[in-house]
Amino acid sequence: MEMFSLLADGFATSLSPLNIMIVLIGVTVGLFIGAMPGLGSVNGVAIVLPLTFIVPPSSAIILLAAIYYGAMYGGAISSILLGIPGASTAVATTFDGRPMAQQGKAGLALIAAAVASFVGGTISVVLFTLFAAPLADLALAFGPAEEFALVLMAFTTFVGLGGDDKLKTVIMICLGLVLSTVGLDLISGQPRLIFGDMPGFYSGVSFLVLAIGVYGIGEVLYTIETSKTAPTVTAAKITWKELGYGIREMNKLWRSMSIGSFLGFFVGMLPAAGATPASLMAYGIARQTSKRPDSFGKGNIEGVAAPETANNAASTGSLLPMLTLGIPGSPTTALLLGGMVMWGLVPGPMLFIEQPDFVWGLISSLYTANFAAVLINIALIPLFVWALRMPFTVLCSIVIVLCIVGGFAPSQKMHDVWMIAGFGVAGYLLRKADYPLAPLVLALVLGPLMEKSFRQTLIAEQGNVLAFIERPLSGTFIAIALLFFALPLIKMLRKNGRRAVAPAE
Amino acid sequence: MLVADRMIAGALMVLSAYFMWHAVELPIGWNGRTGGPGGGSFPFWLSAVMLVCSGLALLRSFAADAKASFFFDMSMLRSVLAIIASLVVTIALIPIVGAYIALPLFLFWYLRIYGGHGWVLTLSITLLTPVVIFFFFEVTLRILLPKGVTEPLFFPLYAMFF
Structure with a gap:
């Protein structure tokens, strides 16, 4: 099989000494970032991205993917030990993880979370390996019309499937797209939206500036306001005996772990969904299908295993459309996509043909990252317990300094640092007022592709707008997009219809 | 805190109007008969959608059953x-x-x-x-x-x- 030889070649890349070191560093950083309340994978990737100039581009992406992975493992640590999720993706883990810790079973809960993450990660990476090449082959047939339709579909998933206020979601998508048009017009080459000829805007608004602002500074402000008192850390020690017992216990949980893995992978592929809803859904389904649903929420180990498999599987799932189609499945993968474009590795089907070494190196690094993460996670638990006692102000100060320096480094313009501060404050206020930030970041990253494919199609088709629906693939995507867009309206009408019918009964 | 909700919606309206004002520097309509939309049309019309939506968000906050979405601690x-x-x-x-x-x-x-x-x-x-x-x-x-x-x-x- 061709796939296996490609994967074997990939392992030759990812098992080079540099890349093994990169994976170990990435996973450890990710675990810490995930474990710190307030910082999740997206914050970690945003803050660390400017620092990755130190290694070659392909290793930089492997590093960021390893951080993404590690953060999914790490989120559970503070969910269990502090009772507050280390990242939003680990919310569902608090439901049963915290009660377990209070019953003195923190060690067992941590082992369960780590092993479940490993199972979810591994099953989903296998699924990823199976789906990647066929999906990339399919995407080879895409022209600009299909690209436009696909991006449109990605945005409408936020409206149709996202849990946020629909109106505010549309506002954020538009704002992101408008910000992406700042700078030189791709087709005519003329400057636009430079706000009275400000030179800093000629090169556009970088996704990195928005991401560092919103996910770095904005997150710090948000966490400072919402975390008033320091929470108490539950002590956890892990003995070999406990480890053996934990792994034997996990053997009984295949049902909930396979639910989590498959559900997580497919939910993770959708741009609007991702790891947080996937883990909540997996928790819900594991409880509904359990023989003892009432034991959930009181320290059932299955309630830790299901969401932890799901959030890891979802993070792998969200990498699939990013790498094969160039459409990120989550804000974190949107940043990975932006980083790859910055380094000249444009994701999409062509990448599989032009850079097979890189693609399969990255895929195989997910296997090694998973393996490294589960070992480091269990080995470093005492260190995490210590780190969680660190006052938040210490972490904040370092994050702010990294945001300033990291924001300056790529462009070496103070203009960008000011933009970061502005986006940070704006992002904090918008988040407070329930404006979703994920579509904003995704729109800024995908905006140039959307506009270019739209205008290229129209120029090629001599202004024929119907070209988008006449081509079978792009027509299908547009139809699905319209369906997603209409979904909230249909729901609203049905609700009103029921209300009207009810009194007549 | 409905006031803050309204202020943010209002600020977004002003921002989109400001974007529209700058976007008209390039053609916002159809570029000739066959060339597709002009360079300013993407930012202009998206800002217009943003203006309408933030206007609706502002109006919604005046509805009788409007609930504040957030509070400052x-x-x-x-x-x-x-x-x-x-x-x-x-x-x-x-x-x-x-x-x-x-x-x-x-x-x-x-x-x-x-x-x-x-x-x-x-x-x-x-x-x-x-x-x-x-x-x-x-x-x-x-x-x-x-x-x-x-x-x-x-x-x-x-x-x-x-």
Whole structure:
């Protein structure tokens, strides 16, 4: 099989000494970032991205993917030990993880979370390996019309499937797209939206500036306001005996772990969904299908295993459309996509043909990252317990300094640092007022592709707008997009219809 | 806090109108018969959608059953404002006195004065951070951070590492 030889070649890349070191560093950083309340994978990737100039581009992406992975493992640590999720993706883990810790079973809960993450990660990476090449082959047939339709579909998933206020979601998508048009017009080459000829805007608004602002500074402000008192850390020690017992216990949980893995992978592929809803859904389904649903929420180990498999599987799932189609499945993968474009590795089907070494190196690094993460996670638990006692102000100060320096480094313009501060404050206020930030970041990253494919199609088709629906693939995507867009309206009408019918009964 | 909701919706309306005003510098309509939309049309019409949607969000907040989407924790608002102010001061200081003065000043203020941490912790982070930043960015990545008036102090270091 061709796939296996490609994967074997990939392992030759990812098992080079540099890349093994990169994976170990990435996973450890990710675990810490995930474990710190307030910082999740997206914050970690945003803050660390400017620092990755130190290694070659392909290793930089492997590093960021390893951080993404590690953060999914790490989120559970503070969910269990502090009772507050280390990242939003680990919310569902608090439901049963915290009660377990209070019953003195923190060690067992941590082992369960780590092993479940490993199972979810591994099953989903296998699924990823199976789906990647066929999906990339399919995407080879895409022209600009299909690209436009696909991006449109990605945005409408936020409206149709996202849990946020629909109106505010549309506002954020538009704002992101408008910000992406700042700078030189791709087709005519003329400057636009430079706000009275400000030179800093000629090169556009970088996704990195928005991401560092919103996910770095904005997150710090948000966490400072919402975390008033320091929470108490539950002590956890892990003995070999406990480890053996934990792994034997996990053997009984295949049902909930396979639910989590498959559900997580497919939910993770959708741009609007991702790891947080996937883990909540997996928790819900594991409880509904359990023989003892009432034991959930009181320290059932299955309630830790299901969401932890799901959030890891979802993070792998969200990498699939990013790498094969160039459409990120989550804000974190949107940043990975932006980083790859910055380094000249444009994701999409062509990448599989032009850079097979890189693609399969990255895929195989997910296997090694998973393996490294589960070992480091269990080995470093005492260190995490210590780190969680660190006052938040210490972490904040370092994050702010990294945001300033990291924001300056790529462009070496103070203009960008000011933009970061502005986006940070704006992002904090918008988040407070329930404006979703994920579509904003995704729109800024995908905006140039959307506009270019739209205008290229129209120029090629001599202004024929119907070209988008006449081509079978792009027509299908547009139809699905319209369906997603209409979904909230249909729901609203049905609700009103029921209300009207009810009194007549 | 409906007032804050309205202010944000209003600010977004102003922002989209401002974008539209700048977008008309390029053609916003159809470029000739066959050329597709002009360079200004994408930002212009998307800003228009944004204007309409934020207008609707503003209107919605006046509805009888409107609920405030958020509250500020007033006791913590001071901390948030203090951080924002210190951030602005730090960024403004960077081009003048250089990153290697401005960032340690920020760290010292934040850890010692604002955070009330001990001297050992404060001084070790305040003094170690610039050293790490120097070796990471300037020596390894060859990215020079702004130094302002402190530039001459770095000449011997440049001579040593470059």
